[in-house]
Amino acid sequence: MLIGVPKEIKNHEYRIGLTPAGVSELVHAGHEVLIEACGGASIGFDDSQYEAAGARIAADAASVFAEAEMIVKVKEPQPDECRMLREGQLLFTYLHLAPDPVQTKLLVESGATAIAYETVTSAQGGLPLLAPMSEVAGRMAIQAGCHSLEKAQGGSGTLLGGVPGVEPARVLVIGGGVVGVNAARMAMGLGADVTIVDRSINRLKELDTLFEGRMKTLYSTRDAIERHALEADLVVGAVLIPGAAAPKLVSADLVSRMKPGSVLVDVAIDQGGCFETSRATTHQDPVYIVDDVVHYCVANMPGGVARTSTLALTNATLPYVLALASKGVKKALEDDRYLRDGLNVHAGQVTYQAVSEALGYEYVPPMQALSNLN
Numbered sequence: 001m002l003i004g005v006p007k008e009i010k011n012h013e014y015r016i017g018l019t020p021a022g023v024s025e026l027v028h029a030g031h032e033v034l035i036e037a038c039g040g041a042s043i044g045f046d047d048s049q050y051e052a053a054g055a056r057i058a059a060d061a062a063s064v065f066a067e068a069e070m071i072v073k074v075k076e077p078q079p080d081e082c083r084m085l086r087e088g089q090l091l092f093t094y095l096h097l098a099p100d101p102v103q104t105k106l107l108v109e110s111g112a113t114a115i116a117y118e119t120v121t122s123a124q125g126g127l128p129l130l131a132p133m134s135e136v137a138g139r140m141a142i143q144a145g146c147h148s149l150e151k152a153q154g155g156s157g158t159l160l161g162g163v164p165g166v167e168p169a170r171v172l173v174i175g176g177g178v179v180g181v182n183a184a185r186m187a188m189g190l191g192a193d194v195t196i197v198d199r200s201i202n203r204l205k206e207l208d209t210l211f212e213g214r215m216k217t218l219y220s221t222r223d224a225i226e227r228h229a230l231e232a233d234l235v236v237g238a239v240l241i242p243g244a245a246a247p248k249l250v251s252a253d254l255v256s257r258m259k260p261g262s263v264l265v266d267v268a269i270d271q272g273g274c275f276e277t278s279r280a281t282t283h284q285d286p287v288y289i290v291d292d293v294v295h296y297c298v299a300n301m302p303g304g305v306a307r308t309s310t311l312a313l314t315n316a317t318l319p320y321v322l323a324l325a326s327k328g329v330k331k332a333l334e335d336d337r338y339l340r341d342g343l344n345v346h347a348g349q350v351t352y353q354a355v356s357e358a359l360g361y362e363y364v365p366p367m368q369a370l371s372n373l374n
């Protein structure tokens with residue numbers, strides 16, 4: 001199969017869908033790879049390394065989209081990229097469709113087959129292609145939160161860990177999955193007073209065991225979130241209902257009653273955000289203030305540490321890229337029901353239930369939608 005990798009075009013997004021090592025694996029398996037010129041140059045993967053691994057270099061994105069049978073990316077396709085997709089072409093990347101009617105419409109109109117990294121599941125549970133970036137974003141959430149707490153950023157001027165004789169900051173983490181546990185670990189490492197809420201009792205038990213009670217765990221209710229948000233210096237939004245728009249767990253009214261200079265980091269912003277006052281921001285302009293509360297809502301946080309993130313992401317995606325390229329999309333999805341969970345759009349049909357429910361499309365089960373393929 002001919003696999004194409006365009007350069008990412010989202011604001012300050014320097015990740016790339018394949019590393020030279022990944023290209024080498026694909027070429028070794030008999031595939032062809034086309035990389036857009038300078039696609040990985042800013043994170044130390046030069047065109048010459050891709051060529052040495054067996055890739056061809058394309059002058060621009062248009063050539064990659066025109067030639068490739070499968071497009072491998074990182075971020076959701078931007079409108080100009082969606083318009084270059086065609087019927088029969090396979091797109092493998094993050095999509096986050098439920099909160100994004102424009103992208104969904106463009107993908108449906110393209111006729112292409114779109115598999116979302118974030119809804120691929122695994123026999124072991126969890127979301128194997130979201131997890132590496134959630135690890136990164138969870139850890140970054142605390143870095144971003146610490147910076148935003150500084151006075152110059154509009155924060156209250158509170159040091160996360162305090163110092164001897166001065167109490168540490170209070171951190172509330174809403175959602176104890178991969179983002180949440182990584183954020184909690186970093187915050188505890190810096191000496192903060194950490195509380196984590198989740199709606200899964202089993203998850204709270206695991207967290208309690210993992211951290212040997214050094215962090216408070218709370219069952220997620222409106223009351224628990226309200227009480228702790230009002231006392232918090234930093235709140236991290238880390239909930240997920242896979243494929244669906246994030247539930248709004250902190251209302252605008254609650255934000256207006258929070259301490260002046262407190263900080264919200266909404267990692268769940270890529271699924272629409274879990275604070276009512278959240279709107280997506282960029283690495284270039286990451287924060288804004290509502291009612292004296294600093295909001296950090298960057299939808300592609302791992303892009304900020306693009307080298308680490310590219311290596312972590314492609315470690316996870318490469319086996320799936322290989323399976324899709326070697327078997328073709330139909331057989332790869334028939335053989336692997338967990339990869340099939342990643343199918344969101346195929347030939348003009350929405351094949352992921354939470355997306356169809358969020359955006360009002362008819363839901364077509366993946367196997368039924370794929371029946372038109374040979």
Ligand SMILES: NC(=O)C1=CN([C@@H]2O[C@H](COP(=O)(O)OP(=O)(O)OC[C@H]3O[C@@H](n4cnc5c(N)ncnc54)[C@H](O)[C@@H]3O)[C@@H](O)[C@H]2O)C=CC1
Pocket residue numbers: 118127130131133134137174175176177178179180197198199200203220238239240241246247249266267268269270271298299300301302
């Ligand atoms: N902004 C960014 O750059 C990035 C954003 N993300 C996003 O972060 C979010 C979290 O991802 P993961 O941690 O990997 O998901 P996960 O599935 O590992 O964890 C989500 C947790 O939320 C909990 N949850 C669901 N509803 C809840 C509620 N009402 N109250 C409390 N807890 C609730 C679940 O029980 C689960 O433990 C996702 O939206 C993901 O797409 C991930 C990476 C980068």
Ligand SMILES: CC(=O)C(=O)O
Pocket residue numbers: 075094130133134270299300301302303
């Ligand atoms: C998960 C995601 O949206 C990201 O890594 O940018």
Ligand SMILES: [Mg+2]
Pocket residue numbers: 255256257258259260291292293
């Ligand atoms: Mg206030």
